[in-house]
Amino acid sequence: MFGTITDRLIATIISVGSMFFPFIDGIEPVFNDVRISIVENALVLSMHLENCYTEELDKILMSGQAIPLRFQAELFDRDQKQPLLTKQFYQTLRYNPLEKHYRLYSSEKDDSDTYGTLPQVHMNFSALNNIKLLKSGDLEKGHDYFIRLMAYLDPVTFIGEKSNLDLMLYWNNKKPVVNTETFNLSIFYH
Secondary structure, three states: OHHHHHHHHHHHHHHHHHHHHHHOOOOOOEEEEEEEEEEOOEEEEEEEEEOOOOHHHHHHHOOOOOEEEEEEEEEEEOOOOOOOEEEEEEEEEEEEOOOOEEEEEEOOOOEEEEEOOHHHHHHHHOEEEEEEEEEHHHOOOOOOEEEEEEEEEOOEOOOOOOOOEOHHHHHOOOOOEEEOOOEOHHHHHO
8 A cells, every 4th residue: 555655656756846847957968079980990989978967866876776878879871861770779877885886887898887986977877989880881882971879868667666767857858869970981981
């Protein structure tokens, strides 16, 4: 009985909070310093997502719950509306309250790094460095392309709870999106 009341209370708090959430300033993340370059005959992406942390979200990052941040990169021909290629990857952050450190897992590296402070987490959780997206054989001569990049937070379920907390509320329910400059096959030969 108390579990049902608790679930309803949490759902009500989230619902009421989401009505007022759009009026909070500074919670719409933006991509910054988006760079594509060529490394070992592969087009790689580096970027940083800024303005994506709030005090409340930081408390969730410190909860010990695994928090996944997902990225999606889509390759578009400049003259087409549908992506030619889609690549998804993620980073998962988990705080260990006993050891007082954060472990950040990257799906692209299939490896984890450890950080001791929240500012280090802010710098690394929302950054990508040299993520391989495609090779020269994925592009055709005479076509111009661009990459659309977006990010989003998955909902989380805390231990003992039955309902999910939609972390996108902390981002005003808006996925940040950015398009790169156009490029063509010649990018591999400079």
